Amino acid sequence: xxxxxxSGLALLALGGxxxxxxxxxxxxxxxxGFSASRGETFYRNTHGGDCSCAxxxxxxxxxxxxxxxxxxxxxxxxxxxxAERFTSPEKIEKWFKRNCNDVLKRACTPQxxxxxxxxxxxxx
Amino acid sequence: xxxxxxxxxLAASTAPALAGDHRYGPFPAHYVEECASCHVAYPPxxxxxxxxxxVMTQLDRHYGIDASLDAKRRATIADYLQHAAxxxxxxxPTEATARMTNTPWFIREHWPxxxxxxxxxxxxxxxxxxxxGDYSESSLKLxxxxxxxERD
Numbered sequence: 001x002x003x004x005x006x007s008g009l010a011l012l013a014l015g016g017x018x019x020x021x022x023x024x025x026x027x028x029x030x031x032x033g034f035s036a037s038r039g040e041t042f043y044r045n046t047h048g049g050d051c052s053c054a055x056x057x058x059x060x061x062x063x064x065x066x067x068x069x070x071x072x073x074x075x076x077x078x079x080x081x082x083a084e085r086f087t088s089p090e091k092i093e094k095w096f097k098r099n100c101n102d103v104l105k106r107a108c109t110p111q112x113x114x115x116x117x118x119x120x121x122x123x124x
Numbered sequence: 125x126x127x128x129x130x131x132x133x134l135a136a137s138t139a140p141a142l143a144g145d146h147r148y149g150p151f152p153a154h155y156v157e158e159c160a161s162c163h164v165a166y167p168p169x170x171x172x173x174x175x176x177x178x179v180m181t182q183l184d185r186h187y188g189i190d191a192s193l194d195a196k197r198r199a200t201i202a203d204y205l206q207h208a209a210x211x212x213x214x215x216x217p218t219e220a221t222a223r224m225t226n227t228p229w230f231i232r233e234h235w236p237x238x239x240x241x242x243x244x245x246x247x248x249x250x251x252x253x254x255x256x257g258d259y260s261e262s263s264l265k266l267x268x269x270x271x272x273x274e275r276d
Contacts, residue, residue: 067163071249097192
């Protein structure tokens, strides 16, 4: 039985590894020539709407935030402060799709996503 | 050992929520994963199947927020909600967006409304164990100045 559990865990770990990524690996899939300062401007800009990334993720992406409506706690966005961030391609795409629609009323471009990552990766 | 484990799992997954005790959890992992990121996992038992259908067909404009899911996950959760939904009229939606907070039951239970600075979406503000699906009286902490009146 013990062996079965262990082999099950090993399979789970392998399965997880197959779809896992790192923030830098994900960023590389978007292209190159990214700018942390452009990313920071993007992060703090309300893009003509009511809110920015910082509205929920706070001025400091290494800090925890709260959802603007429900007040539910949001874990830190910066990978240095939260190792789970930007490690699942599915989750990354899901949240970019949702949050870009909410803040910019459109999808983000690969350039914007790459700059955004560049900014977050400068935060220690 | 194995049979004990199975018995424990069965008990955990089939333990019926007793009527009136206001305990609705635990909820399936896939539901918590997708529907409890921005708010607590709302109990499926508190909205009817047609209500959940309305919620799940407009996730891209979910009360002012884009909460869209990929088709496969959306279908899995929609199916779960249809099966776990309430069958009582008091939990039926009263408008196009099917807000649970606009059902006759919710309005009656939460009358008079608490201070506006506490949005209804934030259940844990008063129901301190709502993140576990527990809305029992023992975990209820009412805001200052708010008196709960039992009404029929």
